[in-house]
Amino acid sequence: MAYLLSKENFLKMSEFVYRKSGIYLEEEKHYEKLAKYIDSRASTLELDSFRKYFFKLRFEDKDGEEFQALMNGVTVNETYFYREKDQFEALVNKILPELHKTLPASKTLRILSSPCSTGEEPYSMVLHIVEEGKVIEERDIEIVGIDIDSTVIEKAKKAKYTERSVHAIPKGILSKWFNKKSLGYELGEDLQGSVDFQVANVFDKVQMRNLGKFDVIFSRNMLIYFDDASRKEVAMTFYDMLNPGGYVLLGHAEYMSRIVSVFTAKKIDNTLVYQK
Ligand SMILES: C[S@@+](CC[C@H](N)C(=O)[O-])C[C@H]1O[C@@H](n2cnc3c(N)ncnc32)[C@H](O)[C@@H]1O
CATH class of the missing domain: 1.10.155 (Chemotaxis Receptor Methyltransferase Cher; domain 1)
Structure with missing residues (x-):
């Protein structure tokens, strides 16, 4: 045909x-x-x-x-909870405690998941933060998830997931924070609304500027779909959106050193992070 x-x-x-x-x-x-x-x-x-x-x-x-x-x-929206989980551990064990110490007491700590697809990545941050417990007791934390695809953002807001999507969540955490449904799992009421989801294109300067400044940006498994010039443009957008001392975390196949040289690379256990 x-x-x-x-x-x-x-x-x-x-x-x-x-x-x-x-x-x-x-x-x-x-x-x-x-x-x-x-x-x-x-x-x-x-x-x-x-x-x-x-x-x-x-x-x-x-x-x-x-x-x-x-x-x-x-778009390719493949994602799941606790994907590349060392990065969530670096976030709660090292990055957030460090930022919590250095930021003024009244300041909300802001994290961006860009792109978030159907929400598994930012909700994995939420699960790690509530399970770790210490920083969240003393500091307001705001998590924003953006994606160019409006259908995945609608799904993220509903927070209903398949067995496949939750397979890597430790069983105790799954049963504590999710409700089992006939066709999978639904995020429990306590965590519903814990992420601010928005449709946005990382190349749209106005949309990105309107999101405000962040202390941490996760951008995993999107830059691999872009060419060098686009990667550079997006990396510089993230640089502008970060507060001084803020961090970027990329997917395992993505390396900032091959894109721009404005960040300082640091190793936290097995995780490579990039600081402004
Ligand atoms: C493979 S998913 C990655 C999801 C999650 N970060 C992860 O690592 O599991 C890639 C996402 O990038 C989104 N995307 C592609 N181009 C984009 C753009 N220009 N702006 C915002 N999101 C984009 C796609 O819609 C897709 O949901």
Whole structure:
């Protein structure tokens, strides 16, 4: 079956997606997925050619809905609780106690999960913080989770998870903070609302500035989808968003030293962190 999206037009689409989101779509890996997405979207919108769809996307999308739908169709949202768990341990055992000591007493400590996908990463921070218990007794901590994909943000707000998603949470912690449901687990009432979830694009300077300043930024498993120029741009955005002395933590396959040299790399046990 022929798709509306030809191989030549794939290039136009991938340039458009790259410019707007930093996501680099490769023909070999992404043509099929994007072509199916455009066929289905064009059929919903009753458009009979790629040209009409592309025109709508670029020039008739004043409220950004069509771009949002496209982003929801092309992102990779894979995540789970306690993924790369050493980093959550570094956060609660070393980073938060250190920041707690140095920040003025009245200041709220702010952590950003960017991107947060369906919420497992920021809720893993919450679970570690409440389980550790000490810092949270004395200091207000605010956790913000952002993602470009509005469907994952809606899911994160509902906080309902599959067995697969919670598999790495120690059993005692799972039964303490979650309610077992027929189709998985729901975060308990005590922790509902503990993360402020928002749809935001890390390349949108206004959206990022409006989030304010942070003391810690987790940005795991997103930069791998970007090319060097986009990684650099995002790393500098994070640098600007961090308070002096603040930290960035990346995914295990991502290295700040290969992107920018403005941070100081430090090792906390097995975890590499980057300080402003
Ligand atoms: C693989 S998930 C990573 C989730 C979590 N940080 C983790 O490591 O488990 C990557 C997420 O990056 C989001 N993303 C991709 N481009 C983005 C952008 N320009 N701005 C914000 N989020 C983006 C995707 O929607 C997706 O949910």
